[in-house]
Amino acid sequence: MREPSVSGLAHLAALQHSLLAIVAGHEGDCGLGIYRRLVHANLLHALNAQLPLTCAELGPGLPRLVSDFCAEELPRSPVLRDVAFELVRWAEPRWRADALVPAWLGALARAELLEFDCHTAVREPPPLASTTLDPLLPVAFDATCRLACLDHRVLDRLTGTLPAGELRAEPHGVVFHRGLDNEVHSLPVSATDASVLVELLVFERPLAEGVRRGLAAAGASLSEASLGAVARTLEELFERGILLGSRERATTGEEAGAPWPVSWRDLVRPRP
């Protein structure tokens, strides 16, 4: 079988790089500008499907945002539904620095995406060591569970309670979970509980270590009151079928699969 020449492949690479530069807006059209417009249109379509509320807030600023994203970053995941994750991760620090962007926009975008990710999560049961909690083992959560650490009450916008206007600043968390009927439910939790859940759900720390770290990160003491509050939250999660017991171990690399460029875990907290 014949193979392409080295010079031929080099020429191909050069042409592909030139089209990449045009799509990114780094070079003039050279008659190929339609491809930049098609790429932008595809990304806009995906964003509007997954982030309808955020895109509505951005309004006429959305095409410029996509254009800037393409100029600075461009998607890395081959999966189109990951583009929204990549863009929000890239955009959130910029939104915080932009006085013209609502302070709560990043939180809204992360919450929208985490709710979406909950809708589409693969429901694979974790390896359960026990249906009770062992302080020395990681906690087993339902595979559809997602956590958002938020600084504004964006859930009111997601649920339609407050379809427009400013959203109140209030650090807290929201746990998203998908029932067996494929409906996604949300449970607001305190900022302290969210801090603990980050350690248990995102970092999969053993229970006792996760509670200790989470309380410390939230500036809370290891008091009876703090521990009692955490225990009540974990009990509620257990009653809702979100918390299942103790895992045998943290997720292995093989179980996690080859990583996509952005995971839902990257959106749990605002990007610094």
Added chain:
Amino acid sequence: MPPADRSRRGVGLGLRWEFLEDLVERVASGSLTVDELPFIEVAPENYLRRGGYVVEAFEFIASRIPVLSHGLHLSLGGLEPFAPSYLAELRRFLERFDAPWHSDHLCFSSVDGRMLHELLPMPRTEDAALHVAARIREVRARLGRPFALENISWYRELGESELDEPTFLARVLEEADCGLLLDVNNVQVNAKNHGFSATEWLARVETQRVWQLHVAGHEHRASEGLFVDTHGAPVEEPVVDLMCATLLATGPLPVVLERDTSVPSLEELLAERSRLQRSYDEAIAEHARRTAIEAPHA
């Protein structure tokens, strides 16, 4: 010749979430069977690493209606190695749903780890053809099943072309020894945009390699001064004629009606499918008649 598979013939639909619920209801109630919808076509990337309603609905439909697999992400003309995890997951998907082959596009869509999420044209050079062919051979080996390549709509040429499109396509198919997913809407779009005869283009296709057809709608974008392959309109008559002309030469094949944007109701799509099926049946009947006439002379 296409792989021996008679379970997917006639006109099927590209599966879209806009009518997923309606389709599940009809299949579940028995009001829609393979007689009305012989098969569906899906993009595996929309179901890999995914759970929830959409996947459950697809799995239910796939338990009653045969599936064809058509991907978007291989970037066959790209220069980066294929992601092993993606190919492994894709292979499992194809096995699970018994897809007779997998197909993807004659294009590139990634450069240096950046995904452009669009079907970008290959420069029509000998080396580019050999490169794509080598990639197809690799994909086929790793997927463990046959592979079909789709011709794309292209709006501008990339670089200086050594070969015209039919020659470039033929070179790739020959070197890869793979099938052709002939998108006759793309042929029509390219013919309109670049001023050649779609019929003459088709006459240069090696019909033995055609395993499957795509038909779709396209639209004129005044801002671009081009016809664009939007999959957002009904199939126009000249495209139906191209479909029939191909079927006259090939005999029975699966034909997929694609509708990706401005998706109408399932009722409307099934009506369009039925109209296409009537044209399909007439073409196949004529193919059979001609074949029977020629047979005594063979």
